[in-house]
Amino acid sequence: MRGKSSHNLPTDSTLLRNWRRWESGESRPDDFYAPIIAATFNAVTSAFFPKVRPNRDDELLSATGMDTLEFIGRLRISDVSAVTLDAIRITAERLCCEYSYADPHDLHSEGTAWLRRITSLLDGRLTLGQHREILVLAGWVALLVGCVDYDLGRRTAAEATRRAAHALGQEAEAVEITAWATEMAAWFALTQANYRGVIETVQPTLKVSRNLRVDVQLAAQRAKAWARLGDRREVEAALADGRAILERMDHPANLDNHFVVDAHKLDFYAMDCCRVAGDDRLAEAYAHEVIKNATRPDGTVRNPMRVSEARLTLAAVAVRGDDLELAVAEGMRALAGRRRSLPSLLWTAGEVAREFVAHYPGDPRTETYLDQLRSLSIE
Secondary structure, three states: OHHHOOOOOOOHHHHHHHHHHHHHOOOOOOOOHHHHHHHHOOOOHHHHOOOOOOOOOOOHHHHHOOOHHHHHHHHHOOOOOHHHHHHHHHHHHHHHHOOOOOOHHHHHHHHHHHHHHHHHHHHOOOOHHHHHHHHHHHHHHHHHHHHHHHHOOOHHHHHHHHHHHHHHHHHHOOHHHHHHHHHHHHHHHHHOOOHHHHHHHHHHHHOOOOOOOHHHHHHHHHHHHHHHHOOHHHHHHHHHHHHHHHHOOOOOOOOOOOOOOOHHHHHHHHHHHHHHHOOHHHHHHHHHHHHHHOEOOOOOEOOHHHHHHHHHHHHHHHHHOOOHHHHHHHHHHHHOOOOOOHHHHHHHHHHHHHHHHHHOOOOHHHHHHHHHHHHHHHO
16 A cells, blocks of 8 residues: 555554454545555556445436337427437437347347437437437447447448447547547457557547546557557556546446446456466456456346456466366356357457367367357357
8 A cells, every 4th residue: 555655654553453444344445545445456446435326217208208109209200309309318328238238139120220210310400409419329329239230240230330430429529439439440450359450540549539438448458459469568558547547537327338437347358468468366356356246236247248258267267277177167158148249259268269279288178168169150
């Protein structure tokens, strides 16, 4: 803690007494100590000490007084009132919140249908403010549809939708949407092993999108690329940039939205970088933390795709530690998930497969994992 603080701290005995109170739950660190404790563990304050999240009501009826049928009817007659815009906003938010768990085919169909409905309003009579807001909402839904396209392995469609989202963002002068479109391009390049392309894609956007949450994601993609290029100093610098951005921001009210970046998501990226760098102790610790934070108190999984990659990290750590049984078990659990981003999963699972082959070539248990990976590639 002393090493992470720019201020003089009390004596060791006082700090130890405080630590015991914090650890037992008797008291909670205040705004002075909380950032120091988080920094001690190379984390962000909101990851260690999250604020209580307010309840959120997503129902159109309670928010706007309209049910879905009436809402669609108003869209058809181009009745773009403030209430209609509220309803579109709520729908776009709901779609983005369903990304992590919804069936990708169903989500793609619904997202595409809503994108058509929203963009059709641009042909009606609108104020300048309404025109811009509809462009922004269409941009968010287009980003979502592009992500789902890529999850399903539809690279060409995903790139076309990403470009459309970027164009909508430019027309609306919405920097956050254009930055997310750039982040998607970096994600595509990363999972296609174009690591230099990731860095070249990200750098120009960072100059114009400072102080947005998407910058954390851009820093994370940069870190993942540098990890695979073998530059640990650049990895640490990129992750430090991401943490610094998060520290300046309030904890988000809605963690379910795919385009909201929270402190736990940065841990997810740090986990990946540690696995690639061969820092097994930290990679394993991050993996367990990712699984814990992606799981609800009742045991259901909030972020199945994060959990799958965390289990692949545990598989890689286990195989390096000569525990092939555990490695295969974790690897098979990771590949059995129903909600997955196929390019990302195949890319990470392929890296882990190389660990299996390097440590246990020809072993029947290695072949079991490889057969499961091959079957996934064929789907």
